[in-house]
Amino acid sequence: xxxxxxxxxxGAALAGLATTTRRVVAFQPPAADPQRADLDGLDADAxxxxxxxxxxxxxxxxxxxxxxxxxxxxxFRQRLTELYPLTHRVLERELLGEGALLYRWRxxxxxxxxxxxxxxxxxxxxxxDWTDDPFxxxxxxxxxxxxxxxxxxxxxxxxxxxxESLLAAGFAxxxxxxxxxxNDEEVFGVGAQLAVEAxxxxxxxxxxxxxxGGAVVTGMFPGVPVPMAVVGLAEKxxxxxxxVTTDPGGHASAPSRDGAPARLARAILRLEASPFPARxxxxxxxxxxxxxxxxxxxxxxxxxxxxxxxxxxxxxxxxASREGNAMVRTTVAITELEGSKAANxxxxxxxxxxxxxxALGETVQSTVExxxxxxxxxxxxxxxxxxxxxxxxxxxxxxxxxxxxxAVRSVYPDAVVTPYVMVQASDARHFSxxxxxxxxxxxxxxxxxxxxxxxAANERISIAALHRGAGFFRYLIQRA
Ligand SMILES: [Zn+2]
Numbered sequence: 478x479x480x481x482x483x484x485x486x487x488g489a490a491l492a493g494l495a496t497t498t499r500r501v502v503a504f505q506p507p508a509a510d511p512q513r514a515d516l517d518g519l520d521a522d523a524x525x526x527x528x529x530x531x532x533x534x535x536x537x538x539x540x541x542x543x544x545x546x547x548x549x550x551x552x553f554r555q556r557l558t559e560l561y562p563l564t565h566r567v568l569e570r571e572l573l574g575e576g577a578l579l580y581r582w583r584x585x586x587x588x589x590x591x592x593x594x595x596x597x598x599x600x601x602x603x604x605x606d607w608t609d610d611p612f613x614x615x616x617x618x619x620x621x622x623x624x625x626x627x628x629x630x631x632x633x634x635x636x637x638x639x640x641e642s643l644l645a646a647g648f649a650x651x652x653x654x655x656x657x658x659x660n661d662e663e664v665f666g667v668g669a670q671l672a673v674e675a676x677x678x679x680x681x682x683x684x685x686x687x688x689x690g691g692a693v694v695t696g697m698f699p700g701v702p703v704p705m706a707v708v709g710l711a712e713k714x715x716x717x718x719x720x721v722t723t724d725p726g727g728h729a730s731a732p733s734r735d736g737a738p739a740r741l742a743r744a745i746l747r748l749e750a751s752p753f754p755a756r757x758x759x760x761x762x763x764x765x766x767x768x769x770x771x772x773x774x775x776x777x778x779x780x781x782x783x784x785x786x787x788x789x790x791x792x793x794x795x796x797a798s799r800e801g802n803a804m805v806r807t808t809v810a811i812t813e814l815e816g817s818k819a820a821n822x823x824x825x826x827x828x829x830x831x832x833x834x835x836a837l838g839e840t841v842q843s844t845v846e847x848x849x850x851x852x853x854x855x856x857x858x859x860x861x862x863x864x865x866x867x868x869x870x871x872x873x874x875x876x877x878x879x880x881x882x883x884a885v886r887s888v889y890p891d892a893v894v895t896p897y898v899m900v901q902a903s904d905a906r907h908f909s910x911x912x913x914x915x916x917x918x919x920x921x922x923x924x925x926x927x928x929x930x931x932x933a934a935n936e937r938i939s940i941a942a943l944h945r946g947a948g949f950f951r952y953l954i955q956r957a
Contacts, residue, residue, distance in 0.1 A: 514887035514948035515955075518642040521944035525621050527560045528634040528943060529614030531597075532623035538598035538663045550576045550660055553597055561637045563644040568656070571675070576660035577668030579675060582640065582650055589684035590653035591877075591957040592676075592912075593950065594669070594904060595633035596662035596689070599625035605934040619940050626938040628931045629689045632919050633658055635946035639954055642947070652684060654954055662904045669904035676911055683912040684957070685877030688905035690917020691897055693889050696925070701772045704892040706885040708878075709917030710760050710871045712899040712906055713803075714835030716844055716864035719828055720744055722857055726825035729817075737827040738816045744852040745811055745829055751851045753807035753844075755795040757787045758837045760870055760898045761804050765790060767895035803900040807836040807844060830862075834900055837867045865902075868909045877914045877957075884952040888945040889922060920949035 534553045539545050554576065558565045568580040578597075581590075602611040602624055609615055611624045625631075636656060643650075659668035676683065691707035722737040722744075757765075794801040802808065813830035817823060835844050841864040848859060872878060873896060882894040899917055908915045921942040930936040 512887060513890070514884070514945075514952045516944065516948045516951075518646055519638060519944060519947050519951065521940050524634060524638045524943055524947060525616055525940045527638075528621050528626065528630060528938070529616055529623070530556065530560065531630050531634065532614040532621065532625050533612055535612045535624070536598050536660075537601050537624075538661050538666070539601070540664045547575075550598075554578065557637070561641045564637060564640050567644055568640070573671040573675065574660075574667055577671055578656070578658040578660075579672050580656040580658075582654040582656075584650045584653045586652055588652035589682055590655050591650075591954065592655045592657055592683045592686040592908070593636050593953075594657045594659070594686060594688035594908075595636060596629045596659035596668070596904060597625075597633055598660050598663050598666075599628070599630070600663050600932050602934075607934045609935075611934075611936075616940075620937040621940065621943065622935070622937040624936055626936045627919070627921065627923065627927065628936070629662070629919075631921060631938045631943060631946065632689055635920065635943060636950050638947035639950035643951060643954060648955065650954060650957065652957055654957070655683075659904050665902070669907045673907045673911055681911075683908065683914070685875075685881075685914040685916065686905065686908040686912050687881070687916050687918060687953070688903055688908070689919050690899055690903060690905065692919045692928075693885070693892055693922040694925075694928070695922070701768050703771050704889055704922060705768065705771075706882075706889060706892040706894045706918070706920075707764070707897045708881060708885075708894060709899040709903075709905075710873065710896045711837055712868045712901065712903055712917065713807075713837070714839070714841065714844075714865050714867040715902050716831075716833040716835055716841055717862040718831045718833065718845070718848065718864075719860040719862060720831060720852070720857055721860060722827045724823060724825055724827075726817075726823045729821045729823055732823060737824045740854060740856055741816075741827040741829055744854060744857045747851050747853065748809050748811075748831070748848070753809070753836065753839075753847065755791040755802075755805045756836065756838065757791040757794070757805060758870075758898060760837065760896050761794070762787065762790070763873075764895045764897045765794075767893055771893050800900070803834065804898060805836070807839055808834045809848075833864075835864075835867050837870065837898060840866045865906065868906045868915070869913065871909075871915050872913050875914055878916070880953060880956055881916055881918065883956070884949045885918075885920065887952045888920065888948045920946040 534549050536549050536553050568582045571579045573579055613623055615622045657672045661668045690709035693704050693706045695704045720741060722740045724737040791805045794805045810832045811829050812832045815828040833844060845859060885892050885894050903917055905915050905917050921938060
């Protein structure tokens with residue numbers, strides 16, 4: 478799943494607001510410096526070579542089972558056992574459903590476990606303008622190239638490099654460590670749900686869960702010179718609704734006024750004219766705050782009045798960019814339109830599909846109710862196709878979140894850790910049902926261009942980032 482961090486708009490918005498405020502807020506004292514990660518035993522080039530091999534196995538997922546190359550998925554799982562022999566000797570491994578993998582590294586204690594997630598399916602490459610074979614796994618210019626390099630075989634490899642190297646060093650974890658690797662994340666499949674069901678059936682409440690999400694980014698917020706490690710604490714909800722109008726129909730030579738398509742169009746325009754309210758959630762406020770604290774004075778000035786400025790900040794973010802807008806409100810995208818099937822026949826039914834991303838603090842039900850109110854036309858039926866509420870917001874006052882922050886700075890010493898809200902859905906949302914400490918973060922420093930290549934052409938990851946990512950997971954496992 479794409480996890481594009483389009484934060485530039487937020488930074489631009491901040492720049493505008495910051496210049497209008499005066500008071501300067503005091504810095505919070507920085508947390509104690511973590512130890513540097515011990516990268517001994519991690520071989521960057523060997524890790525890159527293993528990732529390249531796994532990229533060469535085209536585990537492309539599809540909602541149509543006939544289009545899934547089950548053999549590729551099988552080969553991928555087989556190759557994992559060969560590339561990471563110690564892991565497969567020591568950890569218990571279960572196959573859930575069609576191909577989700579759940580590993581358990583026993584600690585001998587009953588302490589709540591750490592769960593590290595990734596997925597090994599990738600999105601298709603059709604229609605994309607790659608400069609090379611998307612499944613070449615080419616290693617060039619200090620990077621591994623190909624579909625899945627970041628999303629999400631990169632995370633999977635970084636996790637396994639950490640586990641394998643720790644096993645080689647004779648390390649034993651203080652709490653159980655589970656690895657949950659999905660096979661169908663990109664198609665909203667059931668792999669992660671099966672893992673959650675397994676935990677639930679065994680009465681296990683994870684200590685912390687870490688899945689893909691944010692990353693380490695620099696230059697996304699104009700004026701913020703330091704790298705920002707954005708850790709997703711929550712994700713927006715998802716709602717798919719059909720808007721349907723019906724008519725008796727008839728010949729197009731004698732149309733009625735206000736027919737099905739006209740009423741549908743009016744409903745769409747009403748939704749467009751009355752967007753959901755823009756609100757600054759606590760999580761987005763915390764993100765803006767963290768950025769401000771590490772920017773020049775003008776930015777910092779903003780936070781003396783953060784609480785009072787919430788509505789203004791939300792409005793500015795909403796106007797700043799599409800991405801800023803998505804962070805502060807429920808969004809409605811009309812994606813499909815359908816009317817009469819023939820050029821000279823009146824529509825008996827007109828349909829528009831709305832793909833809606835629900836902001837924190839709202840629900841599927843409250844969203845549907847507001848749609849009805851805004852459309853204000855009983856002749857427009859709303860058919861809910863599917864949906865889920867926004868995830869809960871994970872804790873930041875616990876040892877797990879603090880450890881993630883330390884692990885980040887063990888490999889990215891200059892990075893500032895900040896929370897954020899993911900506007901896309903991820904497998905992690907299923908784990909919110911059994912843990913209040915679910916975090917969405919990939920420990921890779923990525924450029925704007927690298928982010929733009931997720932789900933697009935020329936996806937790649939730098940070998941240095943992959944190396945640091947493995948160091949991050951090692952640090953986390955050693956101290957969890
Ligand atoms: Zn993904």
